[in-house]
Every structure is written in structure tokens, then in C-alpha cells.
Amino acid sequence: MNKKVLLTATVLGATMALSSAAMAETVGVSMPTKDLQRWNQDGDNMQKELEAAGYTVDLQYASNDVQTQLSQVENMISQGDDVLVIAAIEGSSLGEALDMAKENDIPVIAYDRLLMDSDAVSYYATFDNYKVGTVQGQYIVDTLDLENADGPFNLEITAGDPGDNNAGFFYQGAMDVLQPYIDSGKLVVPSGQTAFEDCATPTWATETAQSRAENILSSNYSDGTNVDAWLCSNDSTALGVENALEANYKGTYPIVTGQDCDIENTKNMIAGKQSMSVFKDTRTLASQVVKMVGQIINGEDVDVNDTETYNNNVITVPSFLCEPVFADINNYKELLIDSGYYTADQLGISGEAATEGATE
Ligand code: BGC
Numbered sequence: 206m207n208k209k210v211l212l213t214a215t216v217l218g219a220t221m222a223l224s225s226a227a228m229a230e231t232v233g234v235s236m237p238t239k240d241l242q243r244w245n246q247d248g249d250n251m252q253k254e255l256e257a258a259g260y261t262v263d264l265q266y267a268s269n270d271v272q273t274q275l276s277q278v279e280n281m282i283s284q285g286d287d288v289l290v291i292a293a294i295e296g297s298s299l300g301e302a303l304d305m306a307k308e309n310d311i312p313v314i315a316y317d318r319l320l321m322d323s324d325a326v327s328y329y330a331t332f333d334n335y336k337v338g339t340v341q342g343q344y345i346v347d348t349l350d351l352e353n354a355d356g357p358f359n360l361e362i363t364a365g366d367p368g369d370n371n372a373g374f375f376y377q378g379a380m381d382v383l384q385p386y387i388d389s390g391k392l393v394v395p396s397g398q399t400a401f402e403d404c405a406t407p408t409w410a411t412e413t414a415q416s417r418a419e420n421i422l423s424s425n426y427s428d429g430t431n432v433d434a435w436l437c438s439n440d441s442t443a444l445g446v447e448n449a450l451e452a453n454y455k456g457t458y459p460i461v462t463g464q465d466c467d468i469e470n471t472k473n474m475i476a477g478k479q480s481m482s483v484f485k486d487t488r489t490l491a492s493q494v495v496k497m498v499g500q501i502i503n504g505e506d507v508d509v510n511d512t513e514t515y516n517n518n519v520i521t522v523p524s525f526l527c528e529p530v531f532a533d534i535n536n537y538k539e540l541l542i543d544s545g546y547y548t549a550d551q552l553g554i555s556g557e558a559a560t561e562g563a564t565e
Contacts, residue, residue, distance in 0.1 A: 230288065230502055231261040233281030234316075237294040238269040241409070241441055242467045243487060244292065247317070250491035251290065258495055269408060271298045278302040282309055288498050289313045294408075295368035296321035296517070312501050314494060319370040321517045328507055329515050329524040330494045332485045334371045337529045338378020338438070341462040344481050344531070345434045346382060348460050356391035358433035361421055363414050363446055364404040365438040370517075372409075375438040375464070376401050383436070395425040395432075406442045414445025422453040431456040437463055440470040440482060447478050466532050466541060471552055474534055484532040484540050493525055 232255050236248045244266070252262045263286055267274035274294050281289060282305050289311055293299055300323055306313050307325035315329040345351075349358050360383070365372030380399075386392040387399065398404055398421070406414045414437070426432055432454070437443035443463035450458065463470050463482040473479040493508075500507045509523040516522075532540050541547045549555060 231263055231284075231286045232498055233278070233286035233289045234262060234264045235274060235278050235281065235289065235291045236264070236266045237274065237292055237318075239266045240269060243465050243485075246487040247292065247491060250488050251494060254491050254495040255498065258499060260498070267294060269294055271295050275299055275302055279305060282306055282311060287311065288501055290316050290494055290498070291320060292316040293318050293320055293369075296370045297368070299323075314497055314501075315522065316494060317371070317490065319515050319517050319522065321370060322519055323517065324519045326517060326520070326522050327501070328497055328509065329522040330490060330497060331371070331515075331524065331526060332490065332529045333526040334374035335378040335514075337464055337483045337485075338375040338380070339382050340378075340483055340529060340531050341375070341436060341438070341464070341481070342379035342382030344462060345436060345460055346386065348480065349433060351386050351391050354391070356386075357393045358391065359431060360387070360392045360394050361396055361418070361432055361435045361446075362394065362399060362404040363406060363418065363435065363437045363442045364401055365442065366407055366409045367402070367405045368407070369409070370515075372405065372438060373401060376404070379436055379438070379462075392434075395430065396421045406438075406445075409439060409441045411441050411445040411448070414442035415448045416445075418446045418449035419453050422449060426454060426456060429456060432459045433457075434460040435462070437461060439464040440467040440479075441465075443479055443482075444469055444473070447473055451478070464529075466537070466546075468547065468551055471537060471541060471547070474532075474537060475552065475554065477534075481531065481533040484530045485527070486530070486544075486546065488546075489527050493527060497525065 234251055236244045239245055248264050252264050255262045263281055265277040267277055271294050279302050296319055303323040303325035312327040313325055315326050317331050319329055320326045364376040435446050437446055440463040443461055460480045463479055466482045466484045470479050470482055497507050509525050511524040511526050515524045542549055
């Protein structure tokens, strides 16, 4: 519905649900890239919900290019967008645009990834990133039964993008669970690569994760040694590791962790090539952000549930953390298909197979 239609409707007294303030506002939504499925879903969901709430939406994707994102955000500001929602490609690269937003009194919500090194960030909405990591680490501990088994088991680690503040939280959450077993010798990392810098994957690229995994496999596992678990911080990097395992590895297939429940990875989960993922329902995050936008525009208190964790080197940003959910072969139907997140077709399974046991 455009503004003119809304206005006419108001005159007729028919817009009980839509405030006149809402009609006037444009929300700029800046997403990192269309290459990764999750950001398309985030963008689509947010656009749908913001429009349903009566706002105009200025949605832009930046092709994973920092300069593009910078100029897109600057344009949003010069065009007079009223609130900005930004999922940064690189948390520290939008300083100039954020300064501009501040000068123009435009509130900024950091979406999913924290905007770093700036006092112009009003709020942060994300999932509990540290918890994502602990869920992945705990899955490895439970599945290898590290409390009771003697081991030693071989572990490799693939972490995320050093330019993304979330990556450190995912890594740290998982390592806080796994480190005691590495220290006691129940877990061994044959590549020796355990520090974040050694395990990181710039821009979360599947190809980069794959070539690093291929090197690790050929240097440490070509003699038939088994890798028992491969901690991957997210699905795009897990996909790279899974491709490398398929091409270069003859041992028993390892536990592989992930995050996002991307379609390719969910298919791999069904095929037994990925053990788990962490489901972060982009609809939940989008709804939370739409609520925050409304609260900001209406001058109400903004819902936050964490005022301590997310310091961006300048300020601690009031945050709302949504709950991540563990996903595997046993619950994916309920989480992903029954909830309407994906259709059975999208996951390459028949409707019947999808409903069988879905609510077990
Ligand atoms: C997000 C993850 C995503 C990764 C790569 C992170 O900031 O929190 O869900 O897998 O970026 O796009």
C-alpha cells in the first residue's frame, strides 16, 4: 500500500492499525550480500514486516563489498531515511556513514553483526552469538561422549571472518566448552591450528574454508588417520569442509557442526554429511527489529535484554539477543518445514517424507 492510499484511508477513518507517524517513515535496510541465503531471508522478512507495519522500506544489498555498503548507507542518509538497520560486511568500515547518521539524528540499529568503533550505534539486535558456539561445542562433547570415553579424538576447527565481531563470539563459545578436553589430551588437533587467527575464514567464503580443509587433510590425514570432529562456525564454512572431505578424505566421516540451516547444509544433514546446525529463525530477528523500529519512532522504551555484552570499542550497545536453536536430523522437519521456513521441495524431499515423524 502506498502513502497516498493510506492517507485516503485515514481520511475515511479506516486506518485504526496504522498510525500517521508510521506512514511518514522510511526505514533504510542495508544487508551485506545476496550470495548467502540467510541475508536474502533476513532482507525479505524485514521488508515484509516493515511494510505490513506501514513503513516505506529502502532495502539494499552490498555484494560483500565494503565501499558499496558505505555508499549505499550514505545515500540512505542523504535521501532522508528515518531509521537505519545495518548488517555490516565489516563491522569497523562504516565509520564515516555512521558519523553522518549521528549528525542527522538518525537512529541506527546494528542487525545481527555489531557495528564497531562508533558511538553512533543506538541498538543491536542479534542472536546470542556466544551461545551458538557453546551449542556447537557441547554437541561435539556429547556425541563423542568426552566425559566417559578415553579418546584421544582428532578435532579440526574452522572459524569465521575476522572482520565480523560475531565470529569471535562463536569461536570463543565453542572453545570454552572444548578447551578443557584439549588440555586434558582427550581432544587432539593434528594440524596444530587452534588459535582464532589460524582457523579464521575471511568473508566466511566456502572456497576459502574448502582449500584450507584440503590442505589440513592432505598434510595430516592422508595416511588414513581419522578426523573425528570438525568444528565449523557456520554453514557456509561447513560446506567448504564437507566438499573437502568428499574430495580428499578416506577415513570415517567426522562430526561436522554448522549454523544457519542453509538449504544446501540442511540437505547435507539429511544426507549424513553434516551432523547439526544452529537454527536462527530470521523471522524472529526481523520481527524483533520491526518492533524496535516502531518503539524508536514512537519515542517508547526500546526492548533490550542485554546491556553488558556487546562493547564496540567505544560504547556498550544496548542489545536484544534472540535464542538460537539446536537443529539436527531428528528435529529439522518440525523446525524448518512445519514452521513454514522451507517447503519440503526446497529441501529436495517429498511432502510425504517431510510430514512423516515431523512432530515426533
Ligand atoms: C552471522 C551468521 C552467518 C555469518 C556469515 C554471521 O555474522 O551471524 O549467521 O553464517 O555471518 O554470513
